[in-house]
Amino acid sequence: MKIVRMMLFPFALFYGLAVKARNWLYNKNIIKSSRFNFPLIAVGNLSVGGTGKSPMVEYLIRLLLPEYNIATLSRGYKRKTRGYVLADERTTAIDIGDEPMQFHNKFPGVMVAVCEERAFAVPQILYDKPGTDVIILDDAFQHRQVDAGLNILLTDYNNPFYKDFFLPTGNLRDAKSSYKRADIIVVTKCPQDISSEEKDIVADKIKALPEQHLFFTGIKYGAPYHLVTKEGVVLNEQTDVLLVCGIANPKPLKAFIKERVNELSVLHYRDHYIFTIDDLRHIKKQFDAIASSQKIIIVTEKDAVRLIKFQAELKDMPVYVLPIEPYFLFNGSGEFNYLVKKFIKDFKVKS
Structure with a gap:
């Protein structure tokens, strides 16, 4: 498999150029992201799969559900439907995809929607559920169609983005430099016994900007x-x-x-x-x-x-x-929870 991936290196170079060109068009506002006067939290990564996006979305739901009316918006990967679909009591994974269905089953009080076009779906959610306080955009960091107010970037401790390369040689679907767009960076799937020295080595390689917040999480099985x-x-x-x-x-x-x-x-x-x-x-x-x-x-x-x-x-x-859920290492949960809730509260004050 590794040999095949290396043979595909020229394709990875072309893919990387296309990704960088797309990001340049967004950065120059030639391609415009949709902005909404509403608190949107984007959770995503720079690679394909395996960084723990769904457990992080569920963590955010558990954190916010006691205080806020929440909606989640996903693309609905591998579903058999198209367009905007709002989950109800008759919905199956075929209708909305496996991860949104998981949210729907575990959190009956949360509105779960899927749509390929997030810019279309956000106002539709607010029309269908006008009491919604915050929308969590699942797997949305690298999809820049919508400009979220709070961007949470996940990277796997065992395969961090700074060690990776573009598809198909590596697993990156976005440029490494895109990490700079994140407000919060979370290194996921860390070993339980990770030392402060190991944490500092990873932090040094990520090179978080002064305004960015860096956290480390492990996996907890139920x-x-x-x-x-x-x-x-x-x-x-x-x-x-x-x-x-x-x-x-x-x-x-x-x-x-x-x-x-x-x-x-x-x-x-x-x-x-x-x-x-x-x-x-x-x-x-x-x-x-x-x-x-x-x-x-x-x-x-x-x-x-x-x-x-x-x-x-x-x-x-x-x-x-x-079942699985993330837990924060180095006593990071308090600061993380504060930042997320502060984003919503400050947004409501500005509104």
Whole structure:
């Protein structure tokens, strides 16, 4: 794979030139970003997948929901619909995509919308839900169609943007210099035992501007619960696990499970993979091949919303969902929470 990526280096150069030209057009205001007199928070990255955008959006929802009426706006990647769609009680992942469906399931009090054209969708959300106080733009940092008031940029500790290169040789879909547009930079998926010296090395390489705020987060996994019945289970050293996941970067998840169980087998699908009945048969076959009598299947929350359509087939199988959320290292949560809430409060005062 690495050899193929290096062979594609000339294409990466052309892609990088196109990205830089596009950014120059935006910076010179030749291509204009839409601006709204309304608090918009953009969460995104400079690379393709795997930096923890969905857990960060959920963190923001949990932070703000007690005080504000929140809406989330995503593109709705891999959905089978087009245009603006507002989630309701009949909505499925096919209608809005897996991550927005995850938000919709976990936070019933939050308005969840998807649309390819964010500049169109923002006023539509405010028309449909006039009491909305803030909109969180999911995966919107590098999509400059809308100029958000607060930009949160995520970068993976294990593959930071400053070490990366443009697609298809690397994973960058935006220029490294675009980090300067962020108000907040969050280094995600850090090891739990990261030292202050290691933190300082990363901070020195990022070179945050004086007005930017830099934070470090790790991953916290919750208690697994059954996909259909919601009944909990405890992982232990006698358990054999079949991990079924369609996410961009499963390494931290695999490491977490492997430390806590007897044996780990993995069926890894591509990111945002839409499971079919044939996939379900294959999963069952792989699971049945595990000799242990104490065995379970684990899926991510994102995969769960794509598998729930098979709940009739899965309700009697030990399929458990492993929830995930970020936590701030070096006592950073207080400052981060303050900055986000201050942005909304100050915006309302200015309005």
